[in-house]
Amino acid sequence: MxxxxxxxxxxxxxxxxxxxxxxxxxxxxxxxxxxxxxxxxxxxxxxxxxxxxxxxxxxxxxxxxxxxxxxxxxxxxxxxxxxxxxxxxxxxxxxxxxxxxxxxxxxxxxxxxQSGYRSKTPRWHVGLPVFISDPLKAYYNRNAIFERPYVENPTIGFCGFATSNVALALKIKVKIALKNLSYYLKLNAQEPEMILAAAHWRHSILKRLEAHQGLITNFIYRAKYRAGTQNTAQRAASTLEFFNNMKASDYVVCVRGAGNFSVRLYETLAMGRIPIFVNTDCILPFTEAIDWKEHVVWVEADEIDNIGAIVTNFHEKLTEDSFVELQQSNRCLWETKLQLKGLL
Structure with missing residues (x-):
């Protein structure tokens, strides 16, 4: 080509x-x-x-x-x-x-x-991965994943912006609503967005997982995006904490942010972990070649009340061997199809 x-x-x-x-x-x-x-x-x-x-x-x-x-x-x-x-x-x-x-x-x-809503866009709008550097090489100087053994009660990880701040959530929703109105009035060309305060919604999802018996949660709640880091040293420390949280977890919660996509999804796969992917009508990449439901715990946005049970049922169907194989398969998926070469 x-x-x-x-x-x-x-x-x-x-x-x-x-x-x-x-x-x-x-x-x-x-x-x-x-x-x-x-x-x-x-x-x-x-x-x-x-x-x-x-x-x-x-x-x-x-x-x-x-x-x-x-x-x-x-x-x-x-x-x-x-x-x-x-x-x-x-x-x-x-x-x-x-x-x-x-x-x-x-x-x-x-x-x-990367962003957008699958049901509202034509099929020639296709998903693009978020291209990231290899976290295993960058932070751990290795190519092989840290394999996690199968245990009855899995550890669910998350480190990021998730807050119960109602005032902030309201402010964000009003801002989105005004932008949407501006679009409908033909004052700008930005596509309408779901009126959602992502960090507030993410917080509610994490709390549901914490309340579910049989799951061990490893959550680091941050009140600001990237912990409000102000310089390179702080950013490096917060990023290492982010990946150490994944390293110490079996599954990682991946929920959209300001845009309707999750960078964390690709970071989780690169680390050889299993994403708990909350689907908000996302446009995922390479769907003709990737069966995403084979690599993630798939949770529709209207199923979050049952997210704990969905994760538990998924985990119970795995064996000691298939659990490790899935970790390896997810890393392989990232290496072979979700880097720049995947576009060729």
């Missing part, structure tokens, strides 16, 4: 809004392929770029749709998409950030996104 992207679109000052597959290859000349492989897990030998659009199998819009909207360059994108449509070249576009933005309907486009 050969790829083309308009190089003149690249804006270094907005590097975070670059299409993810391009970031490893938009580096300085001194950046070696060994460094690329170590940092991004992908080599220049694995991706073929061409300089002529007509010679490509897939065209990639260099920057995110968010970027073009923010910088008032929609017309440039529409012209590019009309050209690739005329040439019948499949085109990849990425939509980043927590909240989606209206995107024009082009039948030859595959729109990658």
């Amino acid at each position: 050969t790829f083309y992207f308009p190089k003149l679109h690249y804006d270094k000052s907005f590097r975070g809004q670059t299409f993810p597959l391009l970031k490893p290859f938009l580096k300085g000349e001194e950046f070696s392929d060994d460094e690329r492989t170590a940092m991004y897990g992908i080599s220049e030998d694995e991706v073929a770029f061409v300089d002529v659009l007509e010679a490509s199998d897939v065209a990639i819009l260099t920057m995110s749709w968010n970027y073009y909207v923010k910088t008032k360059q929609r017309a440039k994108v529409i012209q590019f998409l009309k050209t690739t449509q005329h040439l019948n070249i499949t085109t990849w576009v990425v939509l980043l950030d927590d909240v989606g933005i209206d995107f024009p309907d082009f039948p030859h486009v595959k729109l990658f996104r």
Whole structure:
């Protein structure tokens, strides 16, 4: 498969809004392929770029749709998409950030996104993993997972922003409602969001698990996102605490945040742990190749009153061998399909 992207679109000052597959290859000349492989897990030998659009199998819009909207360059994108449509070249576009933005309907486009609602988006809007660094290498200097043996009463982990603060929850809901109203009044293009105070809802889910007999809970409640860290040292310490919490747990609660997706889902898989995934109509990646229910404890949003029983029933069906195999399988899933190579 050969790829083309308009190089003149690249804006270094907005590097975070670059299409993810391009970031490893938009580096300085001194950046070696060994460094690329170590940092991004992908080599220049694995991706073929061409300089002529007509010679490509897939065209990639260099920057995110968010970027073009923010910088008032929609017309440039529409012209590019009309050209690739005329040439019948499949085109990849990425939509980043927590909240989606209206995107024009082009039948030859595959729109990658992490946030959004599956039931409210067309099928050509497809899930994109959150690409993370390997926590085992970064924090424990190893490639193999820390295997957990099967025990009758499993440990459920969570470390993160979860609060019972009602005033904060109300403030967040009002803010979302006003943004939604602005969309319906055609004052902005941000897609409507579920009116939900994620941290408050997450807190209520954790309390349900704490109340369920037979589960051991290992919860670290934080009153602010990333514990309100103010500098690099504090951030490093809070991140290590986060992964140590996973390391010491069998299952990890994965619930959406401000956007309708969970970064924690991918971190949990990378650590070889079993996610308790609360589905809020999420757009998961690679559903044609991944049976997600084989890798997670799947809990629908309207089932949270029974979340403890769902976890218990899932665990009771496992054996000593299958429990360890699932940990290994989840790590393998992350390594093989949920890194950048998975896009190829």
